[in-house]
Amino acid sequence: MIPEDGPRGQGRGIFRRVPIPCSIGKMLTLRDASPSDAGQIVQFIRDLALYERAPEKAVVTEADILRFGFSENPLIHTVMAEWDGHPAGFALWFHNFSTWEGRPGIYLEDLFVKPEFRGHGIGKALLKRLAKTALDLGCTRYQWQVLDWNTPSLDFYEAMGAKTLREWLTCRVEGEALRALADGAP
Numbered sequence: 001m002i003p004e005d006g007p008r009g010q011g012r013g014i015f016r017r018v019p020i021p022c023s024i025g026k027m028l029t030l031r032d033a034s035p036s037d038a039g040q041i042v043q044f045i046r047d048l049a050l051y052e053r054a055p056e057k058a059v060v061t062e063a064d065i066l067r068f069g070f071s072e073n074p075l076i077h078t079v080m081a082e083w084d085g086h087p088a089g090f091a092l093w094f095h096n097f098s099t100w101e102g103r104p105g106i107y108l109e110d111l112f113v114k115p116e117f118r119g120h121g122i123g124k125a126l127l128k129r130l131a132k133t134a135l136d137l138g139c140t141r142y143q144w145q146v147l148d149w150n151t152p153s154l155d156f157y158e159a160m161g162a163k164t165l166r167e168w169l170t171c172r173v174e175g176e177a178l179r180a181l182a183d184g185a186p
Helices: 035-051 062-069 122-136 151-159 175-183
Strands: 022-024 028-032 077-083 086-098 103-113 141-144
Touching (some): 035 077, 035 086, 035 103, 062 077, 086 122, 086 141, 103 122, 122 141
Antiparallel strands (some): 022 028
């Protein structure tokens, strides 16, 4: 995607979808997801939840992906990875914003490569693709979270140049606590 006021900007909303195939060798293809990928995206999310030891928490539906990823103003964006024509992995991201820098960033919500396709550079290619997307969109940050027990992923990300920000802790309000907090809002 490129900003609407960019050199080819002609889309609706702030960003438009621009298919940018990326092939490495003859096996790996990266592409922007299309609505027909919604079912595969849901399956990748469920596979990731299983890997992260919380399969019961992945309640996303195809309708959710279609609504939030393929509307006039999508809130999420997905890059699909295919190995020799077979679904191999994905990266799902959205924008965040740095008030201190006055610039948007990319938040990588999910990165997943199916176990049988690991070791081929697919995760690395997805990370690089999103880094390029961030720069193309004028973003100054590209960040994500990783579970503290997931040593293979931590090692991989740090080898790719990521810094683990141990001084920042994630705060989350959900479920009944979210409803209770909202009930007290003016």
